[in-house]
Amino acid sequence: xxRLPMDDLAxxxxxxxxxxxxxxxxxxxxxxxxxxxxxxxxxxxxADGEVLSRDRVSWRVRIGPPRAAAAATRSVTWIHxxxxxxxxxxxxxxxxxxxxxxxxxxxxxRIVAKPPASRVERWARVAREAAxxxxxxxxxxxxxETKWASALAVDAETRVCLDPRGVPLxxxxxxxxxxxxxxxxxxxxxxxxxxxxxxxxxFVTCKLGAFVMRxxxxxxxxxxxxxxxx
Amino acid sequence: xxRLPMDDLAxxxxxxxxxxxxxxxxxxxxxxxxxxxxxxxxxxxxADGEVLSRDRVSWRVRIGPPRAAAAATRSVTWIHxxxxxxxxxxxxxxxxxxxxxxxxxxxxxRIVAKPPASRVERWARVAREAAxxxxxxxxxxxxxETKWASALAVDAETRVCLDPRGVPLxxxxxxxxxxxxxxxxxxxxxxxxxxxxxxxxxFVTCKLGAFVMRxxxxxxxxxxxxxxxx
Numbered sequence: 144x145x146r147l148p149m150d151d152l153a154x155x156x157x158x159x160x161x162x163x164x165x166x167x168x169x170x171x172x173x174x175x176x177x178x179x180x181x182x183x184x185x186x187x188x189x190a191d192g193e194v195l196s197r198d199r200v201s202w203r204v205r206i207g208p209p210r211a212a213a214a215a216t217r218s219v220t221w222i223h224x225x226x227x228x229x230x231x232x233x234x235x236x237x238x239x240x241x242x243x244x245x246x247x248x249x250x251x252x253r254i255v256a257k258p259p260a261s262r263v264e265r266w267a268r269v270a271r272e273a274a275x276x277x278x279x280x281x282x283x284x285x286x287x288e289t290k291w292a293s294a295l296a297v298d299a300e301t302r303v304c305l306d307p308r309g310v311p312l313x314x315x316x317x318x319x320x321x322x323x324x325x326x327x328x329x330x331x332x333x334x335x336x337x338x339x340x341x342x343x344x345x346f347v348t349c350k351l352g353a354f355v356m357r358x359x360x361x362x363x364x365x366x367x368x369x370x371x372x373x
Numbered sequence: 374x375x376r377l378p379m380d381d382l383a384x385x386x387x388x389x390x391x392x393x394x395x396x397x398x399x400x401x402x403x404x405x406x407x408x409x410x411x412x413x414x415x416x417x418x419x420a421d422g423e424v425l426s427r428d429r430v431s432w433r434v435r436i437g438p439p440r441a442a443a444a445a446t447r448s449v450t451w452i453h454x455x456x457x458x459x460x461x462x463x464x465x466x467x468x469x470x471x472x473x474x475x476x477x478x479x480x481x482x483r484i485v486a487k488p489p490a491s492r493v494e495r496w497a498r499v500a501r502e503a504a505x506x507x508x509x510x511x512x513x514x515x516x517x518e519t520k521w522a523s524a525l526a527v528d529a530e531t532r533v534c535l536d537p538r539g540v541p542l543x544x545x546x547x548x549x550x551x552x553x554x555x556x557x558x559x560x561x562x563x564x565x566x567x568x569x570x571x572x573x574x575x576f577v578t579c580k581l582g583a584f585v586m587r588x589x590x591x592x593x594x595x596x597x598x599x600x601x602x603x
Contacts, residue, residue: 144537144562144585145483145561145562146585170485170560170561171483171485171560171561172482172483172485172561173483173561177564213583213584215583216583236587236590237590237593237594240582240584240585240586240587240590241582241584241586241590241594242582242583242584252402253375253401253402255400255401255402276585276587277584277585277586277587278584278585279583279584307374311601312601313601313602316601330400330401331375331400331401331402331403332374332375334407351597351600351601352470352471352472352597352600352603353443353445353446353472353509353600353603354443354470354471354472354507354508354509355374355376355470355506355507355508356470356471356507357466357470357506357507360466360467360470360471360593363467363590363593363594363597364467364471364593364594364596364597364600365597366594366597367581367582367593367594367595367596367597367598368597368598368600368601370581370582370583370594370598371541371542371543371546371581371598371601372543373582373583
């Protein structure tokens with residue numbers, strides 16, 4: 144379903160502005176009679192919309208009654224060893240779209256970049272934008288921790304450390320209820336010492352899939368698996 | 374676990390060449406005693422490795438007995454409306470890493486780019502490279518179809534069409550056995566007519582997660598969910 148940002152969302156007919164019309168008609172090929180979802184990013188509202196017709200200068204649409212966008216209902220913490228380059232942005236987007244409520248980037252033994260604490264503001268913006276695009280009213284909290292053990296000190300009923308040496312993730316997810324936390328390593332993975340620390344802190348070491356996942360694939364794959372149980 | 378490409382993989386001690394040493398020591402911070410996996414991309418072999426020591430000019434490692442890399446064991450077809458830009462490369466990488474055995478890009482009503490048939494060769498290269506990096510001996514077959522119904526004419530015991538109007542994916546995955554096919558739309562989603570065609574061809578319309586997934590997130594999230602059942 145196409146999602147179209149629209150300020151001052153209200154029920155009734157309206158004309159699309161030039162940018163909206165371009166997006167709906169040129170980019171996404173909607174025709175009269177096609178439906179879309181309009182969302183108001185500032186107020187976390189959305190509404191069903193329908194393309195009506197094209198008059199001389201623009202496109203008219205009908206907007207249904209606005210409703211509140213949904214917020215995440217489960218506490219899901221995603222802890223990730225700081226990745227290189229713009230992978231962190233992709234991780235924030237994927238984790239937001241798939242329901243994470245807190246994202247913690249952490250310095251680990253094998254990270255190759257140490258993002259400054261100020262990077263948190265950028266990631267928070269990425270998270271807010273991703274939340275709007277995916278129809279989510281809230282956005283995850285973002286933090287950086289410089290110590291592995293500090294990042295793992297989260298309050299969660301189920302804790303999972305992702306590592307190829309672990310048990311199948313299904314064993315843990317199928318009986319997990321309530322709040323949950325996942326910890327994943329950077330490109331080079333976690334050291335054995337880091338996995339040991341996680342296990343001492345109550346994390347169960349789990350793996351997903353038959354092959355090696357890149358660090359940036361893990362949030363979508365693991366939170367996609369978690370979404371089966373929501 | 375760090376994966377290190379190594380031609381002519383054989384058990385025994387050897388010196389890393391300059392590029393390998395840079396990758397292992399500078400990029401991934403391995404130290405003497407740390408372990409890694411060496412893989413031979415040409416022969417689909419891999420072996421455990423251990424960093425031994427640094428002599429005057431390079432690093433010595435010990436390589437264990439080579440073993441065959443694993444291939445996908447389940448027939449998984451991923452059908453995707455042609456996305457914009459380089460998202461197709463990312464889709465190929467994610468789907469390869471998470472076990473797809475066939476990837477079909479298809480022209481749909483709302484696609485905005487029609488990649489030429491020659492693009493298949495590029496995607497096949499991306500798939501082979503992704504397979505090597507993730508420790509997979511085989512790589513998915515890649516195709517482009519210009520008709521939705523032709524793309525959906527795949528031989529699979531379970532068929533899933535991904536759309537926000539569907540039933541929870543869990544209902545279908547938990548009882549799916551054997552070969553499976555997934556069909557996903559491009560950025561603007563599938564039209565109602567396309568979903569109808571899919572249903573007539575035996576696809577069950579399913580959704581995953583509480584929020585709207587971007588088209589490029591779907592393969593990792595859905596195949597991550599499928600990996601729970603493998």
